[in-house]
Amino acid sequence: MLEPKRIHRRRVHRDKLRGNANRGHQLAFGSFGLKALEPKFITSRQIEACRVAISRSLQREGKTFIRIFPDRPITSKPAETRMGKGKGTLDHFIAVVKPGRIMFEIAGVTEEKAKEALRRASHKLPIKTKFIKRRDIG
């Protein structure tokens, strides 16, 4: 699973998820991509599930690019714990995804294969997504 090698603070504020993506909303490496249409925190587990779904669907063909990185720590309190006694401990990492953000890109495969792989990946995500391709591909 993806996670930062080191972090500055273990407990940080959460983002407000307002507006659309200002960057990372156009294809940069591949010919096909999966674009987020809703704002959400995407966990490293979900990213890993997508990656596995894509690599199994592509059968080791082509190249996959992950355009998001879970760099935000999220804390949680243990089960059956009363409120108070300070903030919980580090639990997992999330990537902040805003509408328009391209999360995955694929290069070196046909459109049908890329579409199917990204369709399978989209089922692992808690948001609506859309398949996009470079404009100069027929």
Add this chain to the structure above:
Amino acid sequence: MKPTKYELKAEPRDLGKKNSDTLRDEKRVPAVLYGPRVEENLHFSVAEIDLEKILSIPQTKLQKLELDGKEYDTLLKRVEFHPVTDRPVHADFYKLEDDIALSLNIPVVLVGTAKGVRESGGRVFQPVRRIMVRVLPENIPAQFEIDITALGVNQSLSVGDLDAEGIEILDDPSRTIVTIAPPKSGSAFSSAEDEEELVGAEEGEASEETADAAEAAE
């Protein structure tokens, strides 16, 4: 090869956010024309469908722009897209002057199937899709066509290998345009054990990919 010049009809427009939004509702794209000898920028709009046609062709984008009864030779310099809908929001056109060289990106198109792919099942990776050049308008090429039929596994072509007479290439000559990677070992997942191994092996690769992506994005 000379690039195709597309005829584009433009209509003058009023400036302002409200006017631009109204144009976008009518499926028109607000645009601007500027150039080294254009004293005052010209503001106009073009039909979205015409702009999409130009964008869908992997060639240098040159146009004959018709505006207010005048014709301008232009280059589509920049297009802004909406992050979610991917519709063009605004376009920049650059007026070409015969005696003034300009810098622009020329698309790279691969021709043929590489030997390494045909015989050894290698994979083609093209990290560079556009090359920055400086040329006079009359020498602007439509695209760079690269024949990759002789490329074997682990062989690559770089910017320095391009045949570009009369064109000054601004990119680093050592920059790799296309490379033939060896086929990935193993085939489809056969058993549960293989599957686990494979997933474990891919983990390192995934982080590499992400790092590459992050590096390039910066």
